[in-house]
Amino acid sequence: MSGGALDGVVRDGNAHSGTTPGVPDRGAGQPVLRLRDLTVEFTTSAGVVRAVDGMSYDVFGGETLGVVGETGSGKSVSVLAALGLLRTPNLRRVSGRALLGDVDLLALPEPDLRRRLGRDVAMIFQDAISALNPVQRVGHQIAEALRVHDRALSAAAARTRVVELLDMVGVPHPGTRYDQYPHQFSGGMCQRVMIAMAIANRPKVLIADEPTTALDVSVQAQILDLLRVARQETGAGVVLITHDLGVVAETADRVSVTYGGRIVEAGDVTQIFTRPRHPYTAALLGALPRLDTASDRLLPIPGQPPDPSELPPGCAFAPRCPISRGRALCTELRPEPVPDGGGAGASACHFPDEAASLLTARPDGEQAAPVDERAEPAGTRESAGAPVTAGGPAAPVLDIREAMARFPVRSGLLARPSAWVHAVDGVSLRVPAGRTLGLVGESGCGKTTLARLVLRLVEPTGGQIMVDGDDVGKAGRSQLRRIRRRAQMVFQDPYASLNPRLSVGDNVAEPLRLQGVPHGRRRLEVADLFTRVGLRPEHADRLPAQFSGGQRQRVAIARALASRPGLLILDEPVSALDVSVQAQVLNLLADLQRASAMAYLFVSHDLAVIRQVADEVAVMYLGRIVESGSVRRVYDDPRHPYTRALLASVPVPDPVGRAGRRRVPLGGDVPSPVDPPSGCRFRTRCPLAAAVCAEEEPPLRLIAGGHTACHFAEQTPGLKPAERTPALKPAEQTPGPEPAERAAGQEPEVRG
Amino acid sequence: MYGYLIRRLLQFAVVLLLGSIAVWGFTFALPGDPATVLLGPDASEAELAATRDRLGLGGSVVEQYVSWIGHAVAGDLGSSYYSGQPVVSELLDRIPATVQLAGLAMALTLLIAVPVGTAVALWPRSVVGRTLQGYLTAGLAVPAFWLGLLLIIVLAVQLRWLPASSDFVPLWRDPGGALTATILPASAIAVHTSSVTARFLATSLGEVMGKDYIRTARAKGVPERDVIRRHALRNASLPTVTIVGLQLGGFLGGTVVIEAVFNYPGLGRLLYTAIGERDYSLVQGGVLFVVATFVLLNLLVDVFYAVLDPRIRLT
Ligand SMILES: Nc1ncnc2c1ncn2[C@@H]1O[C@H](COP(=O)(O)OP(=O)(O)O)[C@@H](O)[C@H]1O
Ligand code: SF4
Numbered sequence A: 001m002s003g004g005a006l007d008g009v010v011r012d013g014n015a016h017s018g019t020t021p022g023v024p025d026r027g028a029g030q031p032v033l034r035l036r037d038l039t040v041e042f043t044t045s046a047g048v049v050r051a052v053d054g055m056s057y058d059v060f061g062g063e064t065l066g067v068v069g070e071t072g073s074g075k076s077v078s079v080l081a082a083l084g085l086l087r088t089p090n091l092r093r094v095s096g097r098a099l100l101g102d103v104d105l106l107a108l109p110e111p112d113l114r115r116r117l118g119r120d121v122a123m124i125f126q127d128a129i130s131a132l133n134p135v136q137r138v139g140h141q142i143a144e145a146l147r148v149h150d151r152a153l154s155a156a157a158a159r160t161r162v163v164e165l166l167d168m169v170g171v172p173h174p175g176t177r178y179d180q181y182p183h184q185f186s187g188g189m190c191q192r193v194m195i196a197m198a199i200a201n202r203p204k205v206l207i208a209d210e211p212t213t214a215l216d217v218s219v220q221a222q223i224l225d226l227l228r229v230a231r232q233e234t235g236a237g238v239v240l241i242t243h244d245l246g247v248v249a250e251t252a253d254r255v256s257v258t259y260g261g262r263i264v265e266a267g268d269v270t271q272i273f274t275r276p277r278h279p280y281t282a283a284l285l286g287a288l289p290r291l292d293t294a295s296d297r298l299l300p301i302p303g304q305p306p307d308p309s310e311l312p313p314g315c316a317f318a319p320r321c322p323i324s325r326g327r328a329l330c331t332e333l334r335p336e337p338v339p340d341g342g343g344a345g346a347s348a349c350h351f352p353d354e355a356a357s358l359l360t361a362r363p364d365g366e367q368a369a370p371v372d373e374r375a376e377p378a379g380t381r382e383s384a385g386a387p388v389t390a391g392g393p394a395a396p397v398l399d400i401r402e403a404m405a406r407f408p409v410r411s412g413l414l415a416r417p418s419a420w421v422h423a424v425d426g427v428s429l430r431v432p433a434g435r436t437l438g439l440v441g442e443s444g445c446g447k448t449t450l451a452r453l454v455l456r457l458v459e460p461t462g463g464q465i466m467v468d469g470d471d472v473g474k475a476g477r478s479q480l481r482r483i484r485r486r487a488q489m490v491f492q493d494p495y496a497s498l499n500p501r502l503s504v505g506d507n508v509a510e511p512l513r514l515q516g517v518p519h520g521r522r523r524l525e526v527a528d529l530f531t532r533v534g535l536r537p538e539h540a541d542r543l544p545a546q547f548s549g550g551q552r553q554r555v556a557i558a559r560a561l562a563s564r565p566g567l568l569i570l571d572e573p574v575s576a577l578d579v580s581v582q583a584q585v586l587n588l589l590a591d592l593q594r595a596s597a598m599a600y601l602f603v604s605h606d607l608a609v610i611r612q613v614a615d616e617v618a619v620m621y622l623g624r625i626v627e628s629g630s631v632r633r634v635y636d637d638p639r640h641p642y643t644r645a646l647l648a649s650v651p652v653p654d655p656v657g658r659a660g661r662r663r664v665p666l667g668g669d670v671p672s673p674v675d676p677p678s679g680c681r682f683r684t685r686c687p688l689a690a691a692v693c694a695e696e697e698p699p700l701r702l703i704a705g706g707h708t709a710c711h712f713a714e715q716t717p718g719l720k721p722a723e724r725t726p727a728l729k730p731a732e733q734t735p736g737p738e739p740a741e742r743a744a745g746q747e748p749e750v751r752g
Numbered sequence B: 001m002y003g004y005l006i007r008r009l010l011q012f013a014v015v016l017l018l019g020s021i022a023v024w025g026f027t028f029a030l031p032g033d034p035a036t037v038l039l040g041p042d043a044s045e046a047e048l049a050a051t052r053d054r055l056g057l058g059g060s061v062v063e064q065y066v067s068w069i070g071h072a073v074a075g076d077l078g079s080s081y082y083s084g085q086p087v088v089s090e091l092l093d094r095i096p097a098t099v100q101l102a103g104l105a106m107a108l109t110l111l112i113a114v115p116v117g118t119a120v121a122l123w124p125r126s127v128v129g130r131t132l133q134g135y136l137t138a139g140l141a142v143p144a145f146w147l148g149l150l151l152i153i154v155l156a157v158q159l160r161w162l163p164a165s166s167d168f169v170p171l172w173r174d175p176g177g178a179l180t181a182t183i184l185p186a187s188a189i190a191v192h193t194s195s196v197t198a199r200f201l202a203t204s205l206g207e208v209m210g211k212d213y214i215r216t217a218r219a220k221g222v223p224e225r226d227v228i229r230r231h232a233l234r235n236a237s238l239p240t241v242t243i244v245g246l247q248l249g250g251f252l253g254g255t256v257v258i259e260a261v262f263n264y265p266g267l268g269r270l271l272y273t274a275i276g277e278r279d280y281s282l283v284q285g286g287v288l289f290v291v292a293t294f295v296l297l298n299l300l301v302d303v304f305y306a307v308l309d310p311r312i313r314l315t
């Protein structure tokens, strides 16, 4: 396939360089979209909620404006309201102006507004799979975007144009894919389709609301590249809404930071990241785990994000602000955005010049952590050996040998298993007491199954798992119960794992009650557990629903601690939390480990989080460990091409020098675990794959102090990627359907 | 697609087999020899012998069933002991009338349910929405036979616009006459069933309107009317199809009370009378027809589902 006209542009990865970021010169000084004093209110049982509180920003043609802020800060509601797409019955008021050129969208009658939507301003949504109509052919959905604005366009001409568009956004076999349905596409492919739909009419404004949040890092990198190309192709002004500072740093020219429904700081991207003029911006940067540098301790923002139904009268950030120090000005007078001297930026803080000092603050200056003893000198955390071979003197708390889990794929008339999903396929790991093993990999590679195997929540198909010397696979009922007491699990969604009808105190006391601890002692222990995880014991009577996400995760951790486990299995424990709260929970986990020498198996898709918490890292791909070793070895000297590609895909929250950064995003999606590729499983996406890779499966070998399963592990650091398919295009070998659907024995249907 | 269809077809065959066994077996549940049960006390020896032969009495159970179903498939369900006519011709006499009433009732049901359900889902708080909501509640509460009586009293007796009852007028011979003859009973049925269907549609449409892909369609610039027509209604119709299939099955099985009220010559009344007269041959044949129709309709609903929803068709 010849590829779209855009391939060359993306590949050099510095498409955004050339002009100084932040100076909107290419827009010829004319903003394409201006939000002015946008205010959105909802009626709720708790009273009137002002979700957006006087938000203003400008987007110029050809630039990317990053709108960044934590969940609930009004990012989505503001743009949805501006485009008239907010339809909830409890919407109370939308005021202000949303100027598309000279036209105020908020003042337009609906039919006139619709004529501009999709033509002058287009949107890309977060969850692309559910944003596409499940019963309509994908091609028709894109064609519709063309034909509603151009009634004269014939069906045949629309089809030709759509196939071009699909090719342009990197959907392989666009002619065939045109006639398929969304469920036959992977998440990343659906997002490409959404982008094709959005750029179909060459809009002046392209609004992308968390376009990569549900995607794996490798796919995220592809989509961000594609957005960059889409901007260049159309010359549109892009509003990129995200909670991810890394994404902003990689892609935005200018940035607006939202908090409590307002823009608290705006400026060009370099200034925002290096010289923030609002303490919230600075604090967010401090709370962020970093991929490039390991910090000893994160600097969380204390407290919770504001509740829009009870915003304080003064500065919304005042209750959490590290520089306010209770100054009356902060609590009484709401700061309005004030432009700085240069004119490009603005900060809604009374003391903007004090903010930057937060960036240089030392972690030690932090207020007392719940646990003060620092049992270990920091230096030893890095010195652990490789998980498999390092048979240190102490027996490991968790010892996994050749663990295997297969699930039958049932199909055909009698629903007989016709194939097997190799979810976990011969994995060996060890976690000694007091240490953390981080397990990373893209979604669907078997991380969660492996975690569940440890507690035998999934029946193993083979191998051996020892917890504290007890064989989990052979344990009888009562022994299994004892093992499950010593090894506790914490899940991503604490709400699903807590009983919503029991008070949080009773939830935490549940394991104690099952052990027969008498009532009085239970109360004391619960109070103690609450203090240890940083919750107020007097809140023990509340229901889980009355807590925020971060607090609920603390409750879940307290419950896990109740039976004094020696091993915690943490499956994406902070993935649902905002950066500021995530840092609180990560610090809490570190403190708890220092105090009690628990072993952690920490599962995450987030490489920066793993770098922050882990001593050892194992990288998983399609049911196998492809690389493992100390954090330093895996992050600073990765030898497996997969690890290298993953690390290259993670957006770095540092705009300085992003133009020069060499990014080689991984093409395609993870292949189906039903029928993994022969030889090296990574070969279908590997830029270095050679003939031997298809024939021989590379074993995990000791290389440079870590373990790597690659035939060319010695050479990887020096090797240049071979001639590869353009970055826009996923590798041809993986035509895209999601593992799940291929698991059902379904190849994409080719219609005549 | 084919796997799905084949599975459904096999299911269809199995259910039909079990259903026919149940229909056949019921004669054994009654006291006395099945031939006597079917033919009644006054049957002649010759008739009894013929029936015994048709039922394969004397052979093994399997042979008996095979003999019975073989005759049934060949169109021999015995004779009605009351009229002496072959059961098949008695049924064939009534089936067109029933199909005509069912078809018209279903057409009316959909004609009312789709706009009403849509309006209730889209403007639940408007005057129109609330009024229609009231109609739905009333439609569910009012018994069809009572509504039928009301229609007769007002439209037939007082206003004399339409006949209170009439013989069966086939649609293909006299469409106008057929319509006047069938419209009253069909309306009496449709008011109730359309309320059920409209509620179903309103619920699922309300749900669909909140989906992400509706927002996408709006963001593309699709006018609201087309958002509803092209994107919402098709998705919302999926759960409604099941209900409509069940209702149609019910109509085809005969709507006894309505047929009685309007003195309509349909299958329901035939079977009702047959039960009263212990005309078991006729009852057995009629029930076999009803069961087969119902199972077949279910199959059609499944096929229709697959047509509407590619997620079913393509996995
Ligand atoms: N229909 C609604 N009723 C009441 N509150 C709402 C509604 N929709 C959104 N909100 C509130 O508006 C605030 C902003 O939401 P949103 O714009 O989605 O945040 P973000 O996109 O920044 O995560 C949140 O506090 C949310 O709870
Ligand atoms: S105005 Fe005061 S409370 Fe608000 S951010 Fe600035 S210093 Fe902090």
Ligand code: SF4
Residues within 6 Å of the ligand: A640, A641, A642, A680, A681, A682, A683, A684, A686, A687, A688, A689, A690, A693, A698, A709, A710, A711, A712, A713
């Ligand atoms: S073994 Fe071959 S295909 Fe596998 S990672 Fe190494 S170079 Fe790539």
Ligand SMILES: [Mg+2]
Residues within 6 Å of the ligand: A075, A076, A077, A209, A210
């Ligand atoms: Mg959002």
